[in-house]
Amino acid sequence: MADESLPTKRISELAQTEKLTQKDVLPLSVSNDRDSTVFETKSVTFGTLKDAVVGETADSVDVLNNLVTHVPNQLPSLADVFAGVRSDDGYFLPFLLRNGQGCFVDADGKLQINAASADIPARTFIECEAFELPDGAICTQIVIDPDDRVKEAWTADGGYYIQTQNGLRNVSGNVKAAAKNVTYASAKASVTGISSTRLSVNPDPRICYIIVTGGQSLAQGWNTLANDVLIATDPLYPDSCFMFKSSRGTGKENPNRGSTPITEIEPLRETINGGWKESASSSLAAHIVHEVEKHTGHRIRTLSYIAATGGKPYMDLTRGTPAWDALVQGLIDARDICEREGWIPVVLGLDWMAGESDMDQVSYMTKEREKRQLMQLDRDFNAEVTRIFPEHAGDAIIAVCQSAFTPNGTWSQHVRQAQYESDGIGNIRLAGPVYPYPSGDTIHINSLGQNRRGQMVARVFVWEKFGTGWRTIKCTGHIWLSDTKIRLPFDTPRELVLDISGGTISPDGLGAGLGFVCDDRTSSPPTVIEAVVSGTSSIDLTFSKPFANRSGRIGYAIKRNDGNTTQDGPLVGARGCLRDSTAHESLYETGVTHPNWCPAFILEIA
Numbered sequence: 001m002a003d004e005s006l007p008t009k010r011i012s013e014l015a016q017t018e019k020l021t022q023k024d025v026l027p028l029s030v031s032n033d034r035d036s037t038v039f040e041t042k043s044v045t046f047g048t049l050k051d052a053v054v055g056e057t058a059d060s061v062d063v064l065n066n067l068v069t070h071v072p073n074q075l076p077s078l079a080d081v082f083a084g085v086r087s088d089d090g091y092f093l094p095f096l097l098r099n100g101q102g103c104f105v106d107a108d109g110k111l112q113i114n115a116a117s118a119d120i121p122a123r124t125f126i127e128c129e130a131f132e133l134p135d136g137a138i139c140t141q142i143v144i145d146p147d148d149r150v151k152e153a154w155t156a157d158g159g160y161y162i163q164t165q166n167g168l169r170n171v172s173g174n175v176k177a178a179a180k181n182v183t184y185a186s187a188k189a190s191v192t193g194i195s196s197t198r199l200s201v202n203p204d205p206r207i208c209y210i211i212v213t214g215g216q217s218l219a220q221g222w223n224t225l226a227n228d229v230l231i232a233t234d235p236l237y238p239d240s241c242f243m244f245k246s247s248r249g250t251g252k253e254n255p256n257r258g259s260t261p262i263t264e265i266e267p268l269r270e271t272i273n274g275g276w277k278e279s280a281s282s283s284l285a286a287h288i289v290h291e292v293e294k295h296t297g298h299r300i301r302t303l304s305y306i307a308a309t310g311g312k313p314y315m316d317l318t319r320g321t322p323a324w325d326a327l328v329q330g331l332i333d334a335r336d337i338c339e340r341e342g343w344i345p346v347v348l349g350l351d352w353m354a355g356e357s358d359m360d361q362v363s364y365m366t367k368e369r370e371k372r373q374l375m376q377l378d379r380d381f382n383a384e385v386t387r388i389f390p391e392h393a394g395d396a397i398i399a400v401c402q403s404a405f406t407p408n409g410t411w412s413q414h415v416r417q418a419q420y421e422s423d424g425i426g427n428i429r430l431a432g433p434v435y436p437y438p439s440g441d442t443i444h445i446n447s448l449g450q451n452r453r454g455q456m457v458a459r460v461f462v463w464e465k466f467g468t469g470w471r472t473i474k475c476t477g478h479i480w481l482s483d484t485k486i487r488l489p490f491d492t493p494r495e496l497v498l499d500i501s502g503g504t505i506s507p508d509g510l511g512a513g514l515g516f517v518c519d520d521r522t523s524s525p526p527t528v529i530e531a532v533v534s535g536t537s538s539i540d541l542t543f544s545k546p547f548a549n550r551s552g553r554i555g556y557a558i559k560r561n562d563g564n565t566t567q568d569g570p571l572v573g574a575r576g577c578l579r580d581s582t583a584h585e586s587l588y589e590t591g592v593t594h595p596n597w598c599p600a601f602i603l604e605i606a
Contacts, residue, residue: 080097080098080099081094081096081097081098081103082096082097082098083095083096084096093105094111097113101113101114102114131153133153133155133161133168133342134167134168134206134338134339134342134343134344135170135344135391136180137153137155137156137157137159137161137170138155138156138157139153139154139155139156140154140155140156141153141154142154145163149163150163150168151163153168155173157173158172158173159172159173160172160173165340166335166336166339166340167336167339167340167341167342168339169339182202182204183203184200184201184202184203185200185201185202185203185296185297185298186198186199186200186201186296187199187295187296187297189295191291191295191462191463191467192287192291192458192459192462192463192582192584193582193583193584193585193593194459194463194493194494194582194584194596195493195494197463197467197468198467198468199291199292199295199296199462199466199467200296200466201292201296201298201300201466203296203298204344205301206342206343206344207300207301207343207344207345207346208301208302208303208334208338208341208343208344208345208346209288209300209301209302209303209346209347209348210302210303210304210331210334210345210346210347210348211281211284211285211288211302211303211304211305211348211349211351211461212304212305212306212307212327212330212331212347212349212350212351212381213255213279213280213281213284213304213305213306213307213308213350213351213352213353214306214307214308214317214323214327214350214351214352214353214354215308215317215352215353215354215355216308216309216310216311216312216317216353216354216355216356216357217308217310217311217444218353218354218356218401218403218434218443218444218445219279219280219306219308219351219352219353219354220256220276220279220306220308220310221254221256221270221276221277221278221279221280221281221306221447221450222275222276222277222310222444223275223277223440223441223444223445223446223447224275224440224441224444225277225440225441225446228272228277228278228440228446228447229447229448230270230271230272230277230278230447231270231278231283231447231448231450231451231588231589232269232270232278232282232283232286232451232588233270234269235267235268235269235282236282236286236290236587237268237285237286237289237299238267239267240289240299240300240301240302241267241268241282241285241286241289241301241302241304242265242266242267242268242301242302242303242304243255243265243266243267243268243269243281243303243304243305244257244262244264244265244266244303244305244330244333245262245264245265245266246266248273251271252271252273253266253269253271254269254270254271254273254276254279254281254306255268255279255281255282255304255305255306256276256279256305256306256308257305257306257307257326257329257330258322258326258329259322259325259326259329260329261329261332261333262333263333263336263337264337265303265337268281268282268285268302268304269282270282270447277440277446277447277450278447278450278451279306279450279454280351280353280450280451280453280454280457281304281305281306281454282304282451282454283450283451283452283453283454283455283458283587283588284304284351284454284455284457284458284461285302285304285454285458286454286587287454287455287458287459287462287587288300288302288348288458288461288462289302290587291458291462291466292462292466301343302348303334303337303338305330305334307323307324307326307327307330308323308353308354309321309322309323311357312357313357313358313361313362314354314355314358314362314370314373314377315362316357317354318373318376318377318380319380327381327384328384328388331347331384331385331388331389332388335388335389345389345392346392346393347385347389347392347396348396348397348461348465349396349397349398349399349427349460349461349464349465350377350381350396350397350398350399351399351401351431351457352374352377352398352399352400352401353401353403353434353453354403355370355402355403355405355415355416355419356403356405356443358370358373358415359403359405359406359407359408359414359415360405360407360408365414365415366414367414367415367417367418367421368418369414369418370414370415370418370419371418371421371422371425373418374398374400374418374419374422374425374428375422375425375426375428377398378398378425378426378427378428379426381396381398382395382396382427395427396427397427397429397460397461397464397465398426398427398428398429399429399431399457399460399461400419400422400423400428400429400430400431401431401432401433401434401453401456401457402416402419402420402430402431402432402433402434402599402600403415403416403419403434404433404434404435404443404568404569404573404574404575405443405568406558406559406560406568406573406574410517410555410558410559411519411553411555411558411602413555413558413600413602416558416599416600417600417601417602419599420474420599420600420601423471423472423474424471429460429464429470429471430472430474430599431456431457431459431460431472432456432472432473432596432597432599433557433597433598433599433600434449434453435505435557435568435569435570435573435574435575435576435597435600436452436504436505436570436575436579436597437449437450437452437453437569437570438569438570439567439568439569439570439571439573442566442567442568443568445569451586451588452586452594455584455586455587455594456594456596459584459596471491471493472493472596472599473490473491473492473493473496473578473579473580473596473597473598473599474490474491474492474599474601475488475489475490475556475601475603476489476490476491477489478554478603478605481540483546483547484526484542484543484544484545484546485540485541485542485543486540486541486543486554486605487534487538487539487540487541488538488539488540488541488554488603489537489538490537490538490539490598491537492536492537492580492596493580493582493596494580494581494582494595494596495536495537495580495581496533496536496537496538496539496578496579496580496581497533497578497579497580497581497595498514498531498532498533498539498577498578499577499578499579500514500577504570504597505570505575505576505577505597506570506571506572506575507577508561509561509562509572510561510575510576510577511527511528512527512528512529512530512531513527513528513529513531513541514531514576514577514578515531515556515557515559515575515576515577515578516528516531516539516541516554516555516556516576517554517555517556517558517559518541518543518547518552518553518554518555519552519553519555520547520548520549520551520552520553521549521551521552521553522548522549525547525548526543526544526545526546526547527543527544528541528542528543528544529542529543529544530542539578541554547605550606551606552604552605552606553602553603553604553605554602554603554605555600555601555602555603556576556578556598556600556601556602556603557574557575557576557578557598557599557600557601558574558600558601558602559574560572560573560574561573574600576597576598576600578597578598579595579596579597579598580595580596580598581595582594582595582596583595
């Protein structure tokens, strides 16, 4: 029907002098107030109308009135239409204009022109070649939005993906993409200043390595030193090393986070914010990125965060606690951000810095209890990684830093000994001790110490995840040379050194044993009167007298200076002078290299 608002006349009202012409009738269309051509008038032949008007009778008027309800005063022509078809019910349907363009009438009755392919600046639906999604699926068709982000995707394996707030999500056809061979960027070289090995990395630029730090206040970067000075003042890799966006404001950012979801990232950085000073995160990430790129030519991407709570034993850091909630939420946020950015998340591992509160807050703490806690930490962390990242390849490493805190006496070292003995169990790797690092107070290390701690942990991840496996300095047994002399063989990355230079560890107060002590569980035990390096990987100890029984024991880095009951660290704390010859160059201290220092341990001898 025609638009009722148009001025019209019934056929019976037309005078014989107001004859309709062929031009008026054939278009069978009107111009409505929407300023577009709408095909609405019911169709009749020109001959019928002409005969009816010229020889109008009462009967013919009734017939015509039934044929045409409304006729506009002035009908527009279809001069631009070249061809069309008339339907069986009398409607005219154009399909070609005089300029050669195709046309059609849409559902609203509007004339639409077919756009030529060359006239379309951008298509929202295309067929594509070898477009690969982050999960490895190959697209056959995609739909993109005006910002060129994929809204929908159909994959060769039958999958269908739709856009969500967290990126593309596979909603059907859950067929896992077939595994493909990886051509690694690989090189054989001297790695982290230790020795020659092969370093290999997947060169896929979409990979994002997630580095988590957990534990107590030493993990947070906390100390009470008023004049502490930052070392990692500027991000070395602002386009490669990231952290979750901090809500603390400009100048107070750091990688510590809570359990509130975070959807943005920013370059990893360190600031002084009250008791929070520099953490190990910046140094850890930067030394990994540098070492991998230095030897393979491929620069990786990292996302680091800290989920820790100061002053808490393990039972208050595990499942059901705020610290664990923050740790898990960090993994979830990392997953969502990676999906949104089109990255492939790989959890490199957990840097675990804890144990102090287990030493002095937990009743009946034993070495075996602490070992079981670390083993559980490995299981629980990797269970969360697998749950949150179902396609994650390989287990995440638990890099344990050995505490320097010794509040309960020389031979009461349950937590530190457990950390020492857990090395190599499951995914647990002992990074090394923190006693060589400068103090920020009685327990905590300062910003320089945290920077060096990060470099130490980086060696673990570089060797374990990109190299050929990590181990630190470990005593492997004992050999009696006489009743007053014993040899201790070590598994060591490089040649052993007893460093008495004082540059890192002060030998003052350590005595002739340089950190080694002995005991036979009598009131008058022997003492170590000499400690020397024998060969490249063993230490010979000489005692003041034979052991009184077969219940002897040797300890290293377990005794503070006499008279010191509170201070830990390299000057008067429980420490030792034994290190290896590793020369791992620091990115933050010009011309300075760092070795591996021997962890504290107790060895039972018979």
